[in-house]
Amino acid sequence: MKQDLTNLLRAVPFVPFTVKTRDGEVHAVNTVERMSVGNNVCTYIDGEGYVLLIPYHAIDQVAVPDAEHPA
DSSP states (O other): OHHHHHHHHHOSSOOOEEEEETTSOEEEEOSGGGEEEOSSEEEEEOTTSOEEEEEGGGEEEEEOOBTTBOO
């Protein structure tokens, strides 16, 4: 999961994606600055500026919208 997120964040051009956690929360990563990748967790900055720590084991799905069928 860590490598997948790293690859998405380093992609040129950047393509927005979403991270869904096992508890049902969905976090839209619409800019590179919204998320960073650490050793055991990733950080997500929500729309209000709060920093959330998301352990990799808590991530259920990472989704990149299909270019032909955007969400």
